[in-house]
Amino acid sequence: MDLKKITSIALLITLVVGIQLTTQLTGTSYYLTQLTMTMYSCLLIIGLCLVMGYAGQISLGHAGFFAIGGYTSAALTTTNLLEALERGSGCVGLLNKMGLLVSSTSLFGEPMLTVHPWLACLLAIALTVLVAFAIGIPVLKLKGHYLAMATLGFGIIIYRIVLAVAFLGEADGISDVPGFTLLPGLTVNGDIGNRITNYYIAATILIIGFVLLLNLIDSRVGRALRAIHGAEDAADAMGINTARYKLYTFVISAVFAAVAGILLTHYTGGISPGDAGVMKSVRYVAIVAIGGMASLWGALSMGGLLNFLSLRGFFGSYDDAFFGAILILIMLFAPQGILRLSLWNKFKGGKKEVQ
Amino acid sequence: MSLELFSQYIFAGITYGIIYAIVAIGFNIIYNTTGIINFAQGEFVMLGGMTAISLNHFLPLPLAIISAVLFTMLMGGLIEIVFIRWLQKPSVLRLIIITIGISILSREAALHVWGDSVRALPYFTGNVVSSVDILGASISPQVLWVLAICYCLVIILSLFFKFTPLGREMQACAANRLAATLCGINAKNMVTFSFMLSAAIGAVAGCVVSPITSSQYDMGTGLAIKGFTVAVLGGLGNSMAAVAAGLLLGIIEAFSVGIGFPLAFQDAIAISILLIILFVRPHGLFGNKEAAGLKEF
Incomplete structure (x- = not known):
């Protein structure tokens, strides 16, 4: 990590803390809920940015990976296994002995036995990697x-599956998903009292993911990816295993999407087929495009801004139309992203020529 | 399966199949002249149907349909002129994203103009319950209308491309854009024409199918995916093969319902076929591998 990167990250952390303190002082801490959700979406978006901007591959199915993560985790942590245990299912019994199941009581006071969120999370990630x-x-x-x-x-197949399978709640989706206790005292859930903790959990995870990606693109892998993006045949001729690099990037970004899905589902307590919809995938692509494709900082800042405004209902019933319009405008007039408009470059003195 | 049931499914399959084929031909026309896959193709179908329904309130049905087709044609041309014509050597990724944006904008515009209610044109002849007996199957007269109009459309299109000067100029552009330009053909205008043409035939499909399937603001995406499946299945750019592939997909879908495949997964069939064909034979069932090797997959 060079000095510049460390200062940028430090600034980012300051911004995160600053926002929290500002909401605290101005009594607007209800913003933190949307900010937390925004940060989870950003986790997906920076992952997609790696695929689109650096490996140069478009993915219009990332909401599908988000849904695989979210739905797997939600289904496992809400399905009552008590009956299966009493029936003497060996698998459930084994899990129970290993302490991987948690008992609780449902809203109606019935005893529940569900898979531990950590196990559910790992299984969800494993499934995502497989898919x-x-x-x-x-x-x-x-x-x-x-x-x-x-x-x-x-993306559409995943959407159809979650919409049609009874186990996944069909059109209603899955609700009453329990909180996810990452470490004792750190629980991802939507409790009002837990809002500040959750805000920092989301910020920490997002920043860790972001730093990982920043380091990745500055590494040998990152240079290989940029070569692939620039000229795939040339990269191939230089001995870069293009197929493998593209695949690994795709899988990494799918995992980012799945983690975002898992955490957001536990945070909001539910997931619905809408989260797997095509429009969501298109929206993620739009945000990456606005941020300038090959710019993690652009993706992060635009993802943060636009998701937050969208969640606050800033665009009203024109939400999707806004993303459609901005997608076209950016691609027509600033295919390098809004941060690289020629005006902006002049403002920076045209010092750094970015390919 | 009795003969009646069998022919019932066949007719259902052919009806949907020919619609998919029309959408696929729309894809092909634009793809041939520009190399673009127009992700907003399904929106032309929606736009045609919805406009005709609105116009039908104060115009007789044939006039409403013709005006709707002309209107959609105009929109197609306008879209090309505003969003695509002036771009200089745009990358494929950029064009994909632009046409996706156009598709979203048209859909959202339709939502705000027409609302999210399901509408339908009246049956061209008869009504919902009237039927004709063919081979023991009860067929709605509208199905015959769909088949007749779509087959006429396919024939007219192939004649258009073979024998009219404009059609031949468009074909020349498709074959070799540079050579066509050197022969004095305005390639940019041909691209605009191709958008207008594919918007028009999309609108025709939207109108004739509206009494059977109804029209809604968000019907475009599903049709676009299936139309694309059919276009790829037949070999991208090959319109006659698209008709065969369209009928194939339509019949597969109809019989999948017939053998008790859950209706909710019906879309998944088409998409699975699309994925499989993309992975195994991206040049299509009827395509030529060597010719396809020159294209960018």
């Missing part, structure tokens, strides 16, 4: 329109 590999190996051989359509198709 990402299974989809990624064939899909990433495609280019351009075909890749876009194939990932779009993947």
Whole structure:
């Protein structure tokens, strides 16, 4: 980590703390709820930025990975296994002996036995990795329109599945998802009293993910990815295993999406088919495009700003239309992203020429 | 499965299949002249149907449909002129995102103009319950309208591309844009024409199918995906193969319902076929591998 990166991260942390203190002082701490949700979405967006900006592959199915993470975790932590245990299911019994199940009482006072959130989380991530590999190996051989359509198709299949499977709550989705105790005292849930803690949990996870990606793109892998983006055949000729790098990036970003899905689901206490919709995927792509594709900082800042405004209902019933319009405007007039408009470059003195 | 049931499914399959084929031909026309996949293709179908429904309140049905088709055609041309014509050597990613943006904007505009209610054009002849017996299957007269109009459309289109000067100029652009330009063909205008043409045939499909399937502001995405599946299945750019592929997909879907496949997963069939064909034979069932090798997959 060079000095510049450390100062930027330090500034970011200061900003996070500053926002929290400001809301505290002005008595507007209700903003923290939306900010927390925004930060989880940002986690997905920086992951997508890695695929789109650095590996140069479009993915119109990232809401699908978000849903795989969120739904798996939600289903496992809300399905009552008590009956299966009494029936003598060996698998459930084994899990129970290993202490991986938690007992609780439901809203109606019935005893519940569910999978521990940590186990659910790990299983959700494992499933995501599996699906990402299974989809990624064939899909990433495609280019351009075909890749876009194939990932779009993947997203729609996931949407159809969560909409049609009774176990996943069909059109209602899954609600009453319990909190996720990361460490004793640190629980991801939507309690008002727990708001500040949750804000910092989300910020910490987001910043850790962000630093990981920043380091990744400055590493050998990152340089290989940029070479692939620039000219795939040339990169291939230079001995870069393009297929493998593209696949790994895809899987990493799928995991980011799944983690965002898991944490956001535990935070808001539920997930619905809308979260897996195509429009969500398109929105993520829009935000990455606005941030300037190959710019993690752009993706992070635009993701933060636009998600927050959207969650505050700033765009009213024109929410989707706004994202559609901004998508077109950016692609027509500033395909390098809003932060790299020529005006902005002049303002910076045109010092740094970014390819 | 009895013969009646069998022919019932066949007819249902053909009806949907021909609609998919029309959408696929819309994709192909634009793809051939520009190399763009227009993600807003399904929105033309929606726009045609919805406009015709609104116009039908004060115009007789045939006039309403013709005006709706002309209106959609105009919109198609306008979209190309405003969003695509002036771009200089845009990258594929950029074009994909622009057409996705156009699709979202058209959908949202439709939502604000028409609301989210489900509407439908009246049946061209007869009504919901009237039916014709063919091979023991009860067929709505509207199905015959769909088949007749769509087959006429396919034939007219192929004649148009073969024999009219404009059609041949468009084909020349598709074959070799630079050579066409050198022969004095204005390639940019051809692109605009191709958008207008594919908007128009999308609108025709939207109108004829509206009495059967109803129209709604968000019907476009599903149709676009299936139309694209069909276009790829037949081999991108090949309109006649698209018709065969469209009928194939329509019949597969109809029979999947027939053998008790859950209706909720019906869309998943088309998409799975799309994914499989993209992975295994991206040049399509009827496509030529060598010719496809020149294209960017």
